Amino acid sequence: MFDLDGTLVDSVYQHVLAWQEALQSEGVELAVWRIHRKIGMSGGLLTNILLRETGVELSAERIERLQRVHADAYKRVAKQIQPLPGARALIAALTDAEIPWAIATSGRMETAAPVLETLGVSRDRVPVITRDLVKYAKPDPDLFLTAAERLGVSIQAASVVGDSVWDMLAAQRAHSLGIGLLSGGYGLEELERAGAYRVFEDPADLLEHLDEVGGRK
Amino acid sequence: MFDLDGTLVDSVYQHVLAWQEALQSEGVELAVWRIHRKIGMSGGLLTNILLRETGVELSAERIERLQRVHADAYKRVAKQIQPLPGARALIAALTDAEIPWAIATSGRMETAAPVLETLGVSRDRVPVITRDLVKYAKPDPDLFLTAAERLGVSIQAASVVGDSVWDMLAAQRAHSLGIGLLSGGYGLEELERAGAYRVFEDPADLLEHLDEVGGRK
Numbered sequence: 001m002f003d004l005d006g007t008l009v010d011s012v013y014q015h016v017l018a019w020q021e022a023l024q025s026e027g028v029e030l031a032v033w034r035i036h037r038k039i040g041m042s043g044g045l046l047t048n049i050l051l052r053e054t055g056v057e058l059s060a061e062r063i064e065r066l067q068r069v070h071a072d073a074y075k076r077v078a079k080q081i082q083p084l085p086g087a088r089a090l091i092a093a094l095t096d097a098e099i100p101w102a103i104a105t106s107g108r109m110e111t112a113a114p115v116l117e118t119l120g121v122s123r124d125r126v127p128v129i130t131r132d133l134v135k136y137a138k139p140d141p142d143l144f145l146t147a148a149e150r151l152g153v154s155i156q157a158a159s160v161v162g163d164s165v166w167d168m169l170a171a172q173r174a175h176s177l178g179i180g181l182l183s184g185g186y187g188l189e190e191l192e193r194a195g196a197y198r199v200f201e202d203p204a205d206l207l208e209h210l211d212e213v214g215g216r217k
Numbered sequence: 218m219f220d221l222d223g224t225l226v227d228s229v230y231q232h233v234l235a236w237q238e239a240l241q242s243e244g245v246e247l248a249v250w251r252i253h254r255k256i257g258m259s260g261g262l263l264t265n266i267l268l269r270e271t272g273v274e275l276s277a278e279r280i281e282r283l284q285r286v287h288a289d290a291y292k293r294v295a296k297q298i299q300p301l302p303g304a305r306a307l308i309a310a311l312t313d314a315e316i317p318w319a320i321a322t323s324g325r326m327e328t329a330a331p332v333l334e335t336l337g338v339s340r341d342r343v344p345v346i347t348r349d350l351v352k353y354a355k356p357d358p359d360l361f362l363t364a365a366e367r368l369g370v371s372i373q374a375a376s377v378v379g380d381s382v383w384d385m386l387a388a389q390r391a392h393s394l395g396i397g398l399l400s401g402g403y404g405l406e407e408l409e410r411a412g413a414y415r416v417f418e419d420p421a422d423l424l425e426h427l428d429e430v431g432g433r434k
Contacts, residue, residue: 006250010248010249010250012249012250013230013233013234013249013250013253016230017230017234029299031227031301031302031400031419032227032229032230032402033223033227033229033230033399033400033401033402036230036402082246084248085248182250183248183250184250185249185250185253185402186404187403187404187405187406187407188404188406188407189404189405189406189407189410190404190405190406193406202248
């Protein structure tokens with residue numbers, strides 16, 4: 001079960017700057033690294049935490065506007081976003097080996113759809129679980145639980161591949177194994193401390209070492 | 218002795234995307250996180266390493282053009298760049314306490330000047346050592362050695378404050394003490410492993426704990 005942003009596509013830094021633009025549009029000044037470390041969480045949770053940290057209070061209406069500005073700012077740059085090295089080859093190798101795989105992202109289908117297209121993922125054949133389909137996004141386990149269910153596999157026999165500590169925490173809460181990737185900009189030790197039992201550089205590096213993480217049917 | 222980008226001003230992520238734009242303009246595709254982890258090095262070294270990693274060979278002329286595109290792309294967004302929280306208060310507190318301080322950056326004066334202005338740093342009163350003034354930038358120790366000399370202090374009695382592992386490596390090579398800040402987007406353990414004897418979140422957090430790192434004359 002793959003996370004999307006920072007795990008299969010190189011979109012984290014663009015999301016970070018889109019959130020900064022959205023926060024600034026509501027008068028919230030926040031250093032970029034703090035936003036970076038919250039990417040991968042549900043957008044609602046991310047907003048709550050950032051506002052709590054800055055001590056700013058926004059009405060429900062302004063929070064909704066903030067999320068809208070983020071989505072618009074992100075969509076402006078989404079076309080330039082590329083798959084990470086090895087992403088296409090990795091999912092093709094799993095398909096060839098008849099290992100079932102799915103995508104589980106805290107993002108909404110609205111922002112996920114363009115990058116799924118870049119990645120060549122057909123939603124008819126691959127379960128894509130977005131934030132729209134569950135009550136709580138990461139670090140809650142719901143996205144991964146739903147993905148395992150849709151794949152028809154036991155969550156405890158599945159692995160979660162992600163680039164953020166929120167993926168690793170959600171994997172632990174789902175009683176699944178977490179595999180970390182450095183391609184979202186976290187440090188190796190941050191992912192290990194959050195529960196990753198193995199960390200690779202990016203999808204290409206994971207593919208190279210697939211046998212180390214149960215890469216067979 | 219302070220690094221500039223990611224240490225006193227919130228400019229790392231903009232530098233990262235400016236480098237990506239420059240590399241793309243020369244046909245070099247590189248995941249953003251790899252560029253992020255090289256920021257803080259000398260631009261020449263950064264270019265060499267990234268080209269070696271991607272196996273691309275560029276002529277000296279195209280490398281110079283690449284560095285020009287980065288500087289131009291960065292200058293387009295430099296006006297939006299803000300000091301990090303506590304940066305102005307920290308340098309004011311040092312000045313008030315008569316603790317000599319300087320800035321030592323791998324950047325050139327051309328890109329550093331606008332953010333120095335935002336920060337309220339007067340080059341007449343504060344030594345600002347840029348890449349233009351030394352033979353080798355970080356992780357070589359030259360920038361910090363020159364800064365200590367200009368301050369008239371022993372390098373071994375001085376501290377280096379920086380957000381990247383290149384600052385911490387340069388500090389070790391200069392036989393100075395390294396203090397890490399998370400505000401450039403590295404993980405805490407990465408900075409510790411590179412030699413930081415203490416890591417804080419940002420300049421505000423460092424100011425709050427100034428007594429822990431020899432903050433008196």
